[in-house]
Amino acid sequence: MSDTTLIILLSTITTGLMLGLIFSLVAVGVTIIYGSIWMPNAANGQFFLLAALFAWSTSVSWGLQPALAALLVIGSSVPLSYALEILLVRRFYDVPNRNISYFVLTLGITQILSGIFSITYGVWSDQFQLPPLVPGVTMLGPFPIANNRLAAMLIAAVLLAILFALLRFHRYGRALRAVFQNRDAAALRGVNVRGIYRMSFVLGNAVIFAGGVLFACAYSFDLTIAWTMAITAFAIMIIGGPGSVLGALVIGIVFGLTQAVASIFASPTIAAFAYLGAMLIILLFRPSGLFAR
């Protein structure tokens, strides 16, 4: 194998993994929220972008350390989630068919945030870039990779592992899965259903924010990623199975690799067509997804 093909191969794999891990993170956040409170968070893309832009503001305009900025941004999602929960989300906990109300509600939030972004962060084609988290370059054989991206990948992988363990083994995770399966039975067994709802909303949004921050650390971005991310996260959630964290993980990585391959051999539009097509097929023929529990 010549050096050029090896470089192309390695760059495709690293890009694919990087994107895949971020897709997985966001999709896990979306699927936790949908699985528990039945809220299809269409605003996930805008939250993702909000985190990325906020990280840019804090690190570039205010001059904070990127690592510190990242923590600050992820932390800021908590009060935001609480405020949204109290103002809007809480009202629908007992409404039948609330998923469609939530869907429309979050589409409204999407509109508001995208309006605010286009006023404040201005022109659509502007590229935002953060200072690197870790400087320097590592050589993978002949292929150079920025330490910055490696760090972002590592953090994403660790976060996913922690989330997975939390949901599988911790008391909170068990309670969450109990509420997923049967809300009334969980309540009878002494689970505080509303508390679990609030927790999952906060946790899910924090995970989406983490995805946005890591993406901002690894890549330059513009305001159009919000919509792309929203559609991608939904596609991953539907294909993996709504509420399935494992599904979100696996399908997220698959999507990342697909995207990386497609952007070499075809155009990103083709990749988007492929996602949407896959999502339609799953919706029509296996609405519970590939990893249904």
Next chain:
Amino acid sequence: MTGLMRRWLAHAIFALAAFATPLLLSGNRYFAFIAGITFFSVLWATGMNLLYGYTGLMPLMFGGIAGISAYVTIGLSANGWSFWLAMLVGSVAASLVGIVLGLPALRLRGFYFTLCSLVIQTVITLAFVYFVNLTNGDVGISHIPLPELPGGRQLAGTAYELVLATIAVIGVVVLTVIVESSFGRRLTAIREDDGLAETLGINVTRQKLAAFFVASLFASVGGALYAPYVGFISPRSFDVLLSLNIWVMVAFGGRGTIWGPVIGAVILAPVPFVLQDYYTIKDVVYGLLIIGVVVLLPGGIVGGVKRKGRADAPAAVAKQAAPVR
């Protein structure tokens, strides 16, 4: 006779207002244009009401169907077809596409159908951008010629708005006739419980697809007339925001009532023009409106008024044979 008159009184008033508005505003092209856009909104909101209000499906690909019709109509008339023939072919073709796009509704309900329709809308928008040689891509098509009238004159100005008013009035009348027919009652039965409707001997598949055909016809007639009226279309003219805006009109006015969506359209369609000087906050205003409708007005204006009236006069409720949701 009086019963007949009372039944159509509201329609007569609406028709009168619709025809008078362009004539009264004919001195000011800007206001007349706003009236024209409002007529499109009335037509589209009425069409979506058939699906969202009476069949219980929320289709977010509504704008895409209007777009397909607009692009087909323009494409055909650019190839030398008469606009009216092109519009006929474009509308029917887009409505047939609408039936195909409605097929998921046979398997999916509620949120899953809406999500599916959002995916379809996104695919349509991407396709408009992607097939550059048919649609001119993101640049869009400008300088769309006005429709020719028999006799060589062009349909323009107040005459165009009168045509739009006619279409809007026809749309509302058609919806009323459908709702009061047995077809409309079958759709309402499907909205309430399609399993039950099936056991009552209603062919749910056929009724749903028929509803999609009729609603798409509303969308596509509007789309075909929209293109030459505004003179410019691009993929963004028919993206998910159009579908959402029409949805807001229906939900804000009151879905499942004849006049709710009309009122919603008349109130909301001029909003972007009123906010023109503050166009940057337009998205924010629309977003707040969507949230406000979902949280505060789940039945819309008309639904809210009806509910209030019922609470005030319970005796009147007993007399009213209107279906309660």
